Structures are given as structure tokens and as C-alpha cells.
Amino acid sequence: MSEYQTVEHDVLVIGAGGAGLRAAIEAASRGVKVGVVTKSLLGKAHTVMAEGGVAAAMGNVDDRDSWRVHFADTMRGGQYVNNWRMAELHAKEAPERVRELEKWGALFDRTKDGRILQRNFGGHRYPRLAHVGDRTGLEMIRTLQDHGIHEGMDVHMEYTVVTLLRDGERIAGALAYDRERGRFRVFRAKAVVLATGGIGRAYSITSNSWEYTGDGHALAYLAGAALQDMEFVQFHPTGMIWPPSVRGILVTEGVRGEGGVLRNRDGKRFMFDNVPDNYKPQTADNEEEGWRYTQGDKDARRPPELLTRDHVARMIVREVKEGRGSPHGGVYLDISWIKEKMPNAAEHIRKKLPSMYHQFMQLANIDITKEPMEIGPTTHYVMGGVRVNGDTQMSTVPGLFACGECAAGLHGANRLGGNSLSDLLVFGQRAGQHAAEFARANGDAKLDDAEIDAGAQLALAPFERSGGEGPYQVQESLQETMQSLVGIVRSEQEMQQALTELESLKQRAAKVSVPGNREYNPGWHTALDLRHLLIISEAIARCALDRKESRGGHFRDDYPDKDPAFATFNNVVRRGDDGAMSVTHEPIPPLPAELAAIIEEMKS
Amino acid sequence: MTAPTHADPHKAVDAYTAAQQAQDAAAGHGARSFRIWRGADGEGEFRDYTTEAIDGMVVLDAVHQIQSEQANDLAVRWNCKAGKCGSCSAEINGKPKLMCMTRLDELPKEEPVTIEPMRAFPHVRDLVTDVSWNFRVKPKITRFTPRPPDAPDGTWRIDQGDVDRVQEFRKCIECFLCQDVCHVLRDHHLHDEFIGPRFLVYAAALEMHPLDTADRTAQLKDAHGIGYCNITKCCTTVCPEHITITDNAIIPLKERVVDEFFDPLKALVRLVRGKKKD
Numbered sequence: 001m002s003e004y005q006t007v008e009h010d011v012l013v014i015g016a017g018g019a020g021l022r023a024a025i026e027a028a029s030r031g032v033k034v035g036v037v038t039k040s041l042l043g044k045a046h047t048v049m050a051e052g053g054v055a056a057a058m059g060n061v062d063d064r065d066s067w068r069v070h071f072a073d074t075m076r077g078g079q080y081v082n083n084w085r086m087a088e089l090h091a092k093e094a095p096e097r098v099r100e101l102e103k104w105g106a107l108f109d110r111t112k113d114g115r116i117l118q119r120n121f122g123g124h125r126y127p128r129l130a131h132v133g134d135r136t137g138l139e140m141i142r143t144l145q146d147h148g149i150h151e152g153m154d155v156h157m158e159y160t161v162v163t164l165l166r167d168g169e170r171i172a173g174a175l176a177y178d179r180e181r182g183r184f185r186v187f188r189a190k191a192v193v194l195a196t197g198g199i200g201r202a203y204s205i206t207s208n209s210w211e212y213t214g215d216g217h218a219l220a221y222l223a224g225a226a227l228q229d230m231e232f233v234q235f236h237p238t239g240m241i242w243p244p245s246v247r248g249i250l251v252t253e254g255v256r257g258e259g260g261v262l263r264n265r266d267g268k269r270f271m272f273d274n275v276p277d278n279y280k281p282q283t284a285d286n287e288e289e290g291w292r293y294t295q296g297d298k299d300a301r302r303p304p305e306l307l308t309r310d311h312v313a314r315m316i317v318r319e320v321k322e323g324r325g326s327p328h329g330g331v332y333l334d335i336s337w338i339k340e341k342m343p344n345a346a347e348h349i350r351k352k353l354p355s356m357y358h359q360f361m362q363l364a365n366i367d368i369t370k371e372p373m374e375i376g377p378t379t380h381y382v383m384g385g386v387r388v389n390g391d392t393q394m395s396t397v398p399g400l401f402a403c404g405e406c407a408a409g410l411h412g413a414n415r416l417g418g419n420s421l422s423d424l425l426v427f428g429q430r431a432g433q434h435a436a437e438f439a440r441a442n443g444d445a446k447l448d449d450a451e452i453d454a455g456a457q458l459a460l461a462p463f464e465r466s467g468g469e470g471p472y473q474v475q476e477s478l479q480e481t482m483q484s485l486v487g488i489v490r491s492e493q494e495m496q497q498a499l500t501e502l503e504s505l506k507q508r509a510a511k512v513s514v515p516g517n518r519e520y521n522p523g524w525h526t527a528l529d530l531r532h533l534l535i536i537s538e539a540i541a542r543c544a545l546d547r548k549e550s551r552g553g554h555f556r557d558d559y560p561d562k563d564p565a566f567a568t569f570n571n572v573v574r575r576g577d578d579g580a581m582s583v584t585h586e587p588i589p590p591l592p593a594e595l596a597a598i599i600e601e602m603k604s
Numbered sequence: 605m606t607a608p609t610h611a612d613p614h615k616a617v618d619a620y621t622a623a624q625q626a627q628d629a630a631a632g633h634g635a636r637s638f639r640i641w642r643g644a645d646g647e648g649e650f651r652d653y654t655t656e657a658i659d660g661m662v663v664l665d666a667v668h669q670i671q672s673e674q675a676n677d678l679a680v681r682w683n684c685k686a687g688k689c690g691s692c693s694a695e696i697n698g699k700p701k702l703m704c705m706t707r708l709d710e711l712p713k714e715e716p717v718t719i720e721p722m723r724a725f726p727h728v729r730d731l732v733t734d735v736s737w738n739f740r741v742k743p744k745i746t747r748f749t750p751r752p753p754d755a756p757d758g759t760w761r762i763d764q765g766d767v768d769r770v771q772e773f774r775k776c777i778e779c780f781l782c783q784d785v786c787h788v789l790r791d792h793h794l795h796d797e798f799i800g801p802r803f804l805v806y807a808a809a810l811e812m813h814p815l816d817t818a819d820r821t822a823q824l825k826d827a828h829g830i831g832y833c834n835i836t837k838c839c840t841t842v843c844p845e846h847i848t849i850t851d852n853a854i855i856p857l858k859e860r861v862v863d864e865f866f867d868p869l870k871a872l873v874r875l876v877r878g879k880k881k882d
Contacts, residue, residue: 107770107814211683245661246662363686514676
């Protein structure tokens with residue numbers, strides 16, 4: 001028997017953002033005993049930051065929309081390395097998942113006839129994003145939270161998982177510690193769902209909070225699961241850049257959806273200059289048409305500001321590099337100009353973009369109804385993640401599931417805005433369902449005391465050492481390395497250098513020591529985060545080195561073009577028996593004829 | 605502690621990163637002093653720290669900088685750093701605020717900035733309090749209970765005006781600053797009898813939800829102690845989301861309670877017809 005308190009669940013969900021809560025609700029509704037472990041308090045996860053909306057082809061605003069168009073948009077946005085099965089299921093099931101939220105109390109903005117209103121967003125052909133002003137994520141997480149607390153799940157707040165536990169090949173639970181007292185607790189479970197979100201804290205400029213240290217990715221990897229396509233990191237084109245303390249905070253794409261435009265130092269709308277060929281048929285070629293599109297004119301094509309995020313981010317970087325940037329090294333995002341087009345523009349902006357108005361007023365002394373915002377790219381999302389079965393969300397480890405941002409597949413090389421909130425609903429539900437079914441079909445897993453003790457010892461090591469470097473300094477160096485060497489624009493030489501630096505960072509991390517005791521000690525937590533950050537940083541760098549082309553979120557200076565040979569496989573990362581990381585190519589299964597026909601049909 | 609050994613020869617490689625770093629150099633610097641509460645389980649003391657402040661810095665930035673450079677184990681709860689998650693609540697110069705939305709340049713420069721944990725909740729460590737009571741209160745409020753769908757496809761038709769009416773309450777980020785400042789909780793510790801402004805707002809959001817059919821009036825009066833609120837409006841003053849808690853949420857709920865239980869005519873009807881559902 002382990003010396004630690006043991007809690008038993010059928011399904012253990014790690015993470016309480018949208019994906020984790022949706023998975024927990026689903027599993028609980030199927031009558032199994034569910035526990036949720038979360039690093040923060042309930043309702044604080046990064047889902048609250050999602051602003052623009054949730055993508056679902058309900059066709060409430062434009063009845064030409066359908067799951068087929070949504071599927072094709074998602075595949076085009078992901079540059080065809082998506083898990084097509086996930087893209088299909090996602091497009092088909094998202095509308096039902098959104099309507100279900102309304103049944104649970106969510107209140108979306110409405111059309112004139114009282115149905116759920118949908119807005120335009122980058123890469124979506126028709127108005128598709130159900131939304132609540134610019135705080136859709138808060139509405140969603142609160143709805144899931146307020147529904148979930150009545151569904152019979154145990155929520156363990158401010159617990160951090162230090163290692164997953166296994167029984168032979170299958171999953172057996174997790175070892176975690178509670179932040180408040182620093183005590184270990186064993187969570188035994190028949191199935192585990194990872195819903196831990198992203199990896200933004202591997203970079204110095206990010207929209208992500210301290211929590212996004214790739215925990216699910218790293219825990220799965222260490223437990224023997226495969227990761228996939230880790231080179232695909234999304235740099236959101238519009239983060240705040242001034243003042244320095246707010247750098248990286250997200251500025252919603254909804255600003256551009258409502259008519260906001262990007263201009264360089266000379267006042268020029270530079271996005272018109274370089275529209276990729278595969279988007280030309282759908283993109284406005286003049287400012288007037290672009291404006292009409294944002295105002296709901298069905299005959300107009302979208303303005304180039306609403307091209308996919310990877311492209312917009314690169315164009316901004318190019319303006320800055322070529323000396324046409326704003327004073328603080330970004331470009332201008334202007335919504336105030338719409339006063340030329342409508343009366344009461346200021347009021348309209350405040351109503352449509354209340355959080356943005358508030359955020360800029362309070363943090364930057366900028367009134368966005370009167371003047372442009374200065375913005376630049378910020379690390380936002382990882383398309384790569386735990387490799388899962390598209391139908392069940394189970395990883396390559398039996399009983400270990402992953403959903404939401406920490407799972408790979410749906411978004412391919414680049415995620416469309418709005419597809420994240422729908423992702424977490426659709427695949428949260430699926431992961432919850434299949435985890436519950438797995439738990440019912442399989443008996444109790446056995447715990448291995450040696451594995452538990454080893455996990456606890458490793459976690460306590462930073463206290464055993466003294467006089468070492470502080471964890472924050474190592475974390476900062478790691479972030480600078482990834483930002484500078486494996487960022488928006490990449491090259492062979494820089495990424496080799498990054499791998500060398502990551503090796504030396506591993507050495508530094510192994511010597512880190514933390515002062516104080518185990519009770520609510522953020523230094524200790526940061527020291528533990530380093531292990532996960534180093535693993536996912538190495539995975540990103542190795543996959544990015546391997547992909548000798550440019551595609552979606554991955555751009556190589558030395559291979560600036562897309563190479564069709566790279567469209568046929570996914571990069572798969574595994575941990576070898578010797579502990580070394582390997583990257584292999586796994587072919588993407590051929591598209592069924594029906595789906596291939598949809599993609600072909602939607603190309604025009 | 606060893607100094608960071610990371611060499612930066614590659615910095616110039618990425619012009620975007622370089623431009624971002626140039627900003628830091630351009631930003632105005634200056635030393636600021638802070639008095640931060642340190643200790644555990646209610647025991648503790650103020651400790652003084654000095655750190656460099658740059659343009660636009662918020663209190664949470666300063667706390668992080670102190671944590672990174674001088675006090676690795678300084679406990680602070682935070683998440684989004686954008687005023688959207690409501691994690692970093694504290695008392696800054698004696699006023700309940702979010703650390704991430706309080707700029708240093710709004711605070712007097714001459715004196716140290718004092719930062720203390722919220723007082724209405726049990727202290728854990730440094731700036732962190734145990735707010736779990738709030739999470740135990742919420743499930744006691746009757747959950748959302750929608751009317752049957754309006755359309756055969758299982759959906760509802762709702763007017764935007766009816767959505768707008770409750771959006772104010774649904775903006776709440778659950779920072780619990782309103783609970784912290786409420787004298788019923790802060791001074792009189794009536795946590796067992798009164799749910800506090802946050803959950804009165806929550807109840808108002810449910811009661812005024814265009815689809816909801818439940819009646820929470822009786823529980824508001826009895827179990828939730830709405831009568832304890834004597835409308836001092838302190839909660840409204842501290843709300844970082846500018847929700848007009850007292851006027852728009854609590855007073856209308858109080859009116860419902862009065863209408864239902866203290867209206868002589870209705871009392872008579874109730875006597876004759878028997879008790880309404882609650």
C-alpha cells in the first residue's frame with residue numbers, strides 16, 4: 001500500500017477547461033464515478049479567454065452553410081494534414097453541441113427572429129460563430145461549470161498531476177499534489193481523460209497563462225503515448241504589444257470580423273498585397289467589398305484581414321521586418337475608422353467588443369473607438385498534441401484519452417478561429433463517452449507503489465537540492481530560446497541551436513532548487529513545470545526540423561514553399577526505451593471518396 | 605543563486621522579437637516599493653520589497669517580478685492576467701481589486717504599495733485565501749430549469765432584448781471581491797446564513813433568464829438570507845466588471861421576496877390556496 005491517500009474514480013479527467021468539463025459531464029451522465037483534477041479553481045481555465053465565438057454550421061444567418069462547407073473550410077485551413085475523420089465529426093456534431101449549451105443555460109446573441117446569431121470569422125466561408133459579444137468563452141465555461149456541479153462529479157481544485165500511473169500497458173490513474181498543503185494524493189481510475197490545454201508558456205510572448213505548460217502532452221509522452229505534429233504552433237496575429245507588461249494579451253479576431261482593418265506605419269492596408277492563391281477566389285480585391293462582407297452582404301467576399309491566422313501573422317512580421325511597423329514593433333489594427341461608415345460607431349464598437357474596449361482603456365489608455373490599436377503576433381495555440389483515435393479520442397495507451405487543445409488532429413497545420421470552442425465541445429463529449437465505456441468494460445487497474453514513490457521522489461527533488469539556480473530563471477531562458485529560435489519564422493541552423501540550448505537547459509533544470517516549504521509554493525510548481533516544458537519544447541523543435549517545407553503555422557525561411565510530399569504524413573513523436581525522443585512519419589489514411597469530393601467541390 | 609547563463613547571440617535573428625525587446629529599453633523605469641503580506645494560516649507580517657517598475661506595469665507584474673527575483677515562494681493566485689478569470693483578487697492599498705487590472709501609475713508614487721489577501725475568507729498563505737466556500741454555496745441555488753423548447757427541432761426563440769437584460773449578470777468573473785467587501789461576510793462572518801452578493805447576482809441571472817421557469821424566491825428569503833443585505837452598495841463599488849449588483853440584481857430580488865411573502869393580499873391568497881412551489 002502506498003503511504004498516500006488514495007481516491008477512486010471510474011473516470012479521472014485532468015483539466016477543467018471547456019474540454020475537461022464537457023468530458024466530465026458526459027461521463028457522469030453515463031453513470032460512472034467521475035473525478036476532475038484542476039490546477040486552478042473551477043471556472044478559471046483558459047476557455048474564459050476565448051472571445052470570438054464557437055463555430056457550428058447551423059446556418060441561422062446564411063442558409064448556404066452546412067457541415068460540408070465547415071468540413072472543407074477546416075481542411076483548407078489545416079492545409080490537409082488534419083485527421084479528416086475528426087474534421088468530419090466536428091463539422092457534423094458542432095451544431096448539436098452548441099444547442100445543448102442553450103439547454104443548459106447559455107445565452108447567445110440572437111438573430112432578428114430569435115435564433116442563435118452567427119458572425120463571420122477568418123477562414124470560415126459563411127457567418128458561423130455563435131457568440132456572446134466578445135466573451136463567448138466565459139459564457140461557455142460558466143454554463144458547463146454551473147451545469148456540471150449538479151451532475152455528480154468530484155472536483156479537486158488546485159491539484160497538480162506530477163505523473164500518470166500505469167498497470168502494465170493500460171492507464172491506472174495519476175499521482176497529484178494539492179497546492180494548498182503540498183500533500184500527495186493518488187487518484188486511481190479505470191480511464192483517464194487529458195484535457196490540459198496548450199503549451200504557450202514555452203514562449204516568452206504568449207496569450208496563455210502560467211498553466212499552459214504542456215502538461216497533458218508531456219504526461220502522455222512519459223506514459224508511453226505518441227504525440228503528433230508538434231511543429232504546428234499557432235501565433236495569433238493580434239496580441240497587445242504596448243505597454244510591455246500587457247504584451248501577448250489577446251486581441252480578438254472579432255475586431256476584424258466587425259470591420260477592423262490592419263494598416264502599416266504608412267497607413268496602407270498591406271493585407272491586400274499578398275493573398276494566397278487557394279484563397280483568392282474567396283477574398284475581396286477592394287476595400288469596399290471587404291467592408292460589405294463584414295456587414296453581412298452575402299454577395300461580398302471577405303477582406304484579406306480575415307485570411308487564416310498563420311498567414312496574417314507572417315504578413316505582420318514581414319511589415320515589421322521591412323521597416324514599416326508601428327513605433328513599438330507591430331502594426332495598427334483599426335476599428336475606429338468605421339465611424340466613416342456608420343452613425344453611432346463608438347456605441348456600436350462598445351456593444352460588439354465590450355471586453356476589448358475595456359481591456360485597452362484600462363491597460364493601455366487607448367480608446368479603441370477613437371484610435372487604432374498597436375498589435376503583433378502572440379503564441380496562442382498548439383495544433384499538435386496527443387495522437388488519438390478520431391472517433392474515441394483514445395491515445396495509443398489503453399484507457400488514456402485526450403481532448404481539446406492537448407489532442408492533435410482536428411486542426412492540421414493551422415486552426416481556424418472559433419474551431420477551438422467547437423472542438424472542445426465535440427471531442428470533450430466523445431472523450432467522456434468513450435472513457436466511460438472503457439471504464440465499464442475494464443476492471444480495476446492495479447497501482448504500482450514503486451511507480452508512485454518514484455513520482456513523488458522526483459517531484460520533491462527541488463527541495464532536496466540547495467544553492468541551485470531558481471526555477472524562474474531557467475523558465476525564462478527556455479522561453480527566450482523557443483521565441484527566438486523556434487518561433488514564427490524558422491530555419492535549420494536556428495533550430496539545431498535550439499536543440500543544443502535545450503540540452504543545456506535540461507542540465508540547468510536538473511539542478512534547480514526552491515526555497516520555502518511545500519505549502520502553496522509557486523517556485524516549487526515552476527520547478528515541476530520545467531520538466532513538461534522541456535519535453536514539449538524538444539518535441540516542437542524536432543518536428544519543426546523534420547518538416548522541411550512551410551505549411552500552416554509552421555514557416556521555414558530555408559523552405560518557404562509547401563511541398564506536396566509533406567502532405568501525406570503526420571509527424572509522430574515517441575519516447576524510446578532509452579528515454580530518447582524519436583520522430584517518425586505515419587502516413588495519413590486516404591480520404592474517403594465522399595469527403596474528397598466535398599473538398600474538390602468547395603475549392604472554387 | 606547563480607545568474608542566468610543564457611547567452612543571447614541569436615537575438616538579432618528574429619526582427620520581431622528584437623523590436624519587442626527594444627520596447628523594454630525604451631519604457632520608463634523607476635524603483636517602486638511594496639509591502640506584501642507574508643505568512644500562513646492567518647499568521648504573518650508585512651514585508652518590504654523594492655523592484656523596478658516600467659511603463660504600464662500592473663500590480664501583478666510587480667508581484668511576479670518580486671517572486672522571480674527575490675521571493676520564489678511568494679504565494680499568489682492568478683491565471684489570465686487580463687481581467688477575465690477573476691483569480692488574482694487582493695486588497696491593494698486597502699481596497700479590494702484585481703492585481704492584474706490595477707496599474708502602478710494609478711497608485712500614489714510616494715508611498716509603498718500595500719498588498720494583502722482578501723479578508724472575508726480563511727487565509728492560506730501570503731496573498732492566497734481559501735475561497736472554496738463560494739464553490740459550496742452555488743450548488744445550493746436551484747439550477748437552471750428551462751421551459752420546453754419553442755420549436756420542433758428542440759430550439760428556443762429568444763429576443764435579443766431579453767438576452768441583453770441578463771448579460772450584465774452573466775459578465776461576472778467570480779473574483780469574489782464583492783463577497784470580500786460585504787460586511788455581512790467580512791465583519792459578521794455569516795457565511796452559513798447569507799450567500800453574499802456574488803450568488804445574489806447568480807440567482808438574479810437565473811430568475812431573469814428568459815427560459816427559466818424555477819422560482820427561487822422562498823430559498824432567497826430563507827436559506828440564502830437575502831434580508832441580511834442592507835444595500836450599502838459596497839459590492840457594486842468594487843465590482844471589476846461594473847455590474848450594478850445592488851440596484852439591478854439584489855433590489856429586484858428583494859422586491860420579489862416582498863411581493864411574495866409580505867404582500868397582505870398575496871398572503872391571504874396563499875392561505876386559501878396553499879403554498880406555491882418553491
